[in-house]
Amino acid sequence: MYYFKRILMLAPLLLLISLISFFLLHVAPGGPFDKDRKSASPEIERQLNAKYHLDEPLWRQYGRFLKGAVRGDLGPSLKYRNHTVADLLLQGLPISLLLGMLAFGVSAGIGIPLGFHNALARRSWRGHLGSLLAISAVCIPVFVLGPLLVMVVALYWRILPPALWESPAHVILPALTLGLYYSGKVAGLMREGMLKTRQAEFITTARAKGLPEWKIYLKHAMPLAILPVVSYSGPLLADLLTGSFVVENLFQIPGIGVFMVNSSLNRDYPMVVGTVLLYAILLMVLNLLVDWVYSRLDPRVQYQA
Amino acid sequence: MSRSEKTKSLAFGFLAALILAVGSAGCRESTPHADLVILNGAEPESLDPAAVTSQPDLRVVSALFEGLTRPDPITGNPIPGLAERWEISPDQAQFTFYLRSNAVWSTGESILAEDVVYSWRRTLDPATASDYAGQLFYLKNAEEFNRGLLKDPNRLGIRAIGSRILQVTLKQPSFFFLDLCTLPALAVVPRRAIEQHGDFWIKAQPLPVSGAYELDRWRVNDRIRLRKNPRYWDAANTQNQLVDILPIGSASTALNLFMTGGADIVWDKELIPVELLDLLLKRPDFHPFDYLGTYFIRFNVTQKPFDDPRIRRALAMAIDKRRLVEKITRAGEKPAGQMTPPGVPDYTPPGGLHYNPELGRQLLRDAGYPEGRGFPAFKYMFNAAAGGVANNHQKIGVELQQMWKEALGIDMELRQVETAIFFAAQTALDYQVCRSSWVGDYNDPNTFLDLFLSHSGNNRTGWKNERFDQLLESANRQTNGVQRKVMLGQAEQLLVEQELPVIPLYFYRGVAYYDSRKIQGVHTNILDLHPINAIRKIQPD
Numbered sequence: 123m124y125y126f127k128r129i130l131m132l133a134p135l136l137l138l139i140s141l142i143s144f145f146l147l148h149v150a151p152g153g154p155f156d157k158d159r160k161s162a163s164p165e166i167e168r169q170l171n172a173k174y175h176l177d178e179p180l181w182r183q184y185g186r187f188l189k190g191a192v193r194g195d196l197g198p199s200l201k202y203r204n205h206t207v208a209d210l211l212l213q214g215l216p217i218s219l220l221l222g223m224l225a226f227g228v229s230a231g232i233g234i235p236l237g238f239h240n241a242l243a244r245r246s247w248r249g250h251l252g253s254l255l256a257i258s259a260v261c262i263p264v265f266v267l268g269p270l271l272v273m274v275v276a277l278y279w280r281i282l283p284p285a286l287w288e289s290p291a292h293v294i295l296p297a298l299t300l301g302l303y304y305s306g307k308v309a310g311l312m313r314e315g316m317l318k319t320r321q322a323e324f325i326t327t328a329r330a331k332g333l334p335e336w337k338i339y340l341k342h343a344m345p346l347a348i349l350p351v352v353s354y355s356g357p358l359l360a361d362l363l364t365g366s367f368v369v370e371n372l373f374q375i376p377g378i379g380v381f382m383v384n385s386s387l388n389r390d391y392p393m394v395v396g397t398v399l400l401y402a403i404l405l406m407v408l409n410l411l412v413d414w415v416y417s418r419l420d421p422r423v424q425y426q427a
Numbered sequence: 428m429s430r431s432e433k434t435k436s437l438a439f440g441f442l443a444a445l446i447l448a449v450g451s452a453g454c455r456e457s458t459p460h461a462d463l464v465i466l467n468g469a470e471p472e473s474l475d476p477a478a479v480t481s482q483p484d485l486r487v488v489s490a491l492f493e494g495l496t497r498p499d500p501i502t503g504n505p506i507p508g509l510a511e512r513w514e515i516s517p518d519q520a521q522f523t524f525y526l527r528s529n530a531v532w533s534t535g536e537s538i539l540a541e542d543v544v545y546s547w548r549r550t551l552d553p554a555t556a557s558d559y560a561g562q563l564f565y566l567k568n569a570e571e572f573n574r575g576l577l578k579d580p581n582r583l584g585i586r587a588i589g590s591r592i593l594q595v596t597l598k599q600p601s602f603f604f605l606d607l608c609t610l611p612a613l614a615v616v617p618r619r620a621i622e623q624h625g626d627f628w629i630k631a632q633p634l635p636v637s638g639a640y641e642l643d644r645w646r647v648n649d650r651i652r653l654r655k656n657p658r659y660w661d662a663a664n665t666q667n668q669l670v671d672i673l674p675i676g677s678a679s680t681a682l683n684l685f686m687t688g689g690a691d692i693v694w695d696k697e698l699i700p701v702e703l704l705d706l707l708l709k710r711p712d713f714h715p716f717d718y719l720g721t722y723f724i725r726f727n728v729t730q731k732p733f734d735d736p737r738i739r740r741a742l743a744m745a746i747d748k749r750r751l752v753e754k755i756t757r758a759g760e761k762p763a764g765q766m767t768p769p770g771v772p773d774y775t776p777p778g779g780l781h782y783n784p785e786l787g788r789q790l791l792r793d794a795g796y797p798e799g800r801g802f803p804a805f806k807y808m809f810n811a812a813a814g815g816v817a818n819n820h821q822k823i824g825v826e827l828q829q830m831w832k833e834a835l836g837i838d839m840e841l842r843q844v845e846t847a848i849f850f851a852a853q854t855a856l857d858y859q860v861c862r863s864s865w866v867g868d869y870n871d872p873n874t875f876l877d878l879f880l881s882h883s884g885n886n887r888t889g890w891k892n893e894r895f896d897q898l899l900e901s902a903n904r905q906t907n908g909v910q911r912k913v914m915l916g917q918a919e920q921l922l923v924e925q926e927l928p929v930i931p932l933y934f935y936r937g938v939a940y941y942d943s944r945k946i947q948g949v950h951t952n953i954l955d956l957h958p959i960n961a962i963r964k965i966q967p968d
Binding site: 150151152153154156157158159160161162163164165166168169170173198201202203204205206210213214269272276277280283284285286287370371372373374375376377380387388389 | 470472473474475478480553554556557558559560561564570573574575626627629630646647648649673674675676677679680683684686687689845846847848849850851852854863864865883884885887
């Protein structure tokens with residue numbers, strides 16, 4: 123019942139989000155057809171605006187957008203005029219999803235064991251080294267890490283291609299670039315979670331029962347210690363799955379991250395609202411999923427319908 | 428199964444299904460390697476010949492759709508395309524074109540004179556909203572039709588007088604009409620596909636094309652794959668079966684791909700990392716060349732103090748243009764005294780104003796600002812960098828700021844804005860001084876000078892000069908080519924030596940990377956035109 127209500131809430135939220143992004147964008151100066159080469163005659167500009175209904179009052183344009191959106195038609199892109207917004211998003215989304223999921227795998231695959239290790243070895247040199255690694259991962263931005271990886275792996279060693287999206291080999295460097303950055307954050311959260319959990323009474327109980335240390339940590343502490351990572355996963359996944367402008371630009375990946383940024387610079391109104399809605403849906407659905415996983419991992423969590 | 432195990436298996440099942448679904452959709456189906464890979468710059472906004480305006484788009488569209496003439500791969504000058512020959516009336520105002528009998532669509536139907544009539548009417552139809560429709564305004568009644576003042580398309584100066592004979596009547600003589608016929612806006616497009624599919628006709632399957640290549644696939648931000656059109660009339664001379672045109676957003680990515688063998692040619696000036704220019708210029712596979720492009724400054728002459736031509740001249744004379752090309756652009760650009768770059772045949776451009784800070788100070792004094800005293804602070808507008816050479820806009824602004832301060836004692840602030848705002852502000856004359864550039868469409872001074880006609884939408888300076896308009900218009904009515912160029916020279920002299928609504932700074936330099944031992948047929952010409960069907964790769968990788 124609780125989840126049903128949450129799902130019901132999605133619709134009005136999406137409506138509000140589309141409304142705000144639609145009007146905010148139209149407030150910005152400049153339009154989609156402002157470019158260096160002016161149209162041959164004012165009549166052409168008039169026709170162009172009429173064709174895309176930009177000459178109508180804003181509320182009517184929004185109404186038109188909504189009417190289409192309900193049917194899954196987000197309208198034509200004003201920048202890439204041979205394509206509809208839905209076409210462009212459908213073309214790029216699977217690519218961003220794949221890249222995002224692999225990057226999530228990298229960040230969880232490295233971050234969780236690293237955080238676990240750093241918590242257990244926190245007073246030894248190994249623990250310090252691990253923490254240093256985690257902090258460096260957070261501190262080196264993607265636009266530095268990416269070119270560094272390309273330089274070493276693709277240009278010096280020549281073992282992986284420097285860009286494009288063609289074969290599994292092409293996926294490795296962008297997934298690493300994107301994932302490594304977040305792995306530091308995941309490691310930090312995991313470490314904190316573990317440090318807190320190991321002081322809990324049920325851990326002392328487990329120890330008193332004479333359980334081996336590895337079993338205490340993996341079986342008893344882990345489900346609780348990982349909770350901060352789980353709640354961070356929702357927004358992280360939403361970020362990763364909708365692509366990354368920097369990584370897509372650097373590796374020339376045809377995902378949707380580039381649209382997220384460029385469509386507003388291009389004043390491609392339907393595209394902006396389309397990408398914002400997509401991001402909002404992903405974020406809300408993933409948060410819902412996170413809450414559900416949360417309730418399964420931690421028996422203390424109960425949601426009231 | 429315990430509760431947590433159940434959760435885990437559920438979560439894993441969900442993830443595995445998602446990865447499988449996405450993986451099968453996200454990874455490309457295996458496709459053969461292209462014979463030639465070209466890095467082309469920005470993703471084309473459109474491939475509709477009537478809609479395209481930017482260079483990366485035009486390069487692709489020219490491979491798909493041909494017009495009556497096509498550019499010569501070496502010189503860029505017009506040579507017979509779909510028309511095998513033509514006759515020109517002595518007054519240069521009437522052209523009769525004879526289409527080739529072997530000109531056919533890629534789907535097999537003949538290309539007839541009616542197709543050309545349809546294509547030109549479509550470009551001119553205001554409902555098509557073609558930005559390049561102006562290239563057809565030389566046709567009789569075309570401008571009136573495009574402005575919506577004339578509704579009957581039969582009154583346009585184009586008529587099919589036989590199934591393969593076309594009569595074109597111009598409103599005035601034109602010495603560059605054959606050049607215009609090479610432009611995509613005048614290319615021949617498939618009527619039936621357009622009427623059937625509307626705005627998205629370019630994605631029709633099969634798509635009838637009139638050019639050397641068919642559109643095999645187009646995934647935005649990924650690649651455009653061209654496949655040889657075996658029915659093209661000159662297919663015997665098409666050098667490659669499959670050509671991949673890749674859009675690239677970052678100059679360093681383009682260089683990385685080229686260096687690791689992922690691309691054969693890089694040919695957009697936005698794809699040159701300026702920081703590495705000194706190194707690149709020494710490489711044998713880096714080919715710079717001159718072409719028809721000019722970087723200049725616009726003044727808003729409707730606002731004080733820039734309404735005074737003396738002040739505009741003073742600012743021009745205080746700029747050491749050599750410093751800009753040697754310090755900032757660094758690819759061998761030449762300082763510009765006038766708008767029309769050197770190399771236009773039979774045209775002697777005026778030299779423009781030379782660097783002379785002393786005379787500049789004198790002019791400023793005459794205008795009432797001795798040593799720059801009392802001169803209001805003003806803003807220099809430029810658009811935000813997109814990468815590559817676009818980074819230069821700011822550097823040039825900073826350099827100008829310093830030169831004007833040193834030579835004239837006046838203060839200028841930099842105003843950086845988003846590109847969409849930049850052009851909107853230019854059009855609305857919401858600026859004082861701003862950067863600008865122009866790339867010529869055809870090899871004639873008119874392509875640079877007609878921007879500054881009083882009524883031109885590309886003027887964007889507020890400058891209106893009757894004498895300039897008259898000179899340009901009477902030059903373009905001349906039937907004597909030599910006399911015409913003399914008059915154009917006078918008009919340009921007025922523009923860049925006396926009135927200066929603009930200050931030309933330097934002429935662009937085109938650049939391309941390709942290994943000339945492996946790639947043949949890329950010829951550097953002033954129009955920066957390199958027909959793809961003429962490019963040949965010698966050694967397969």
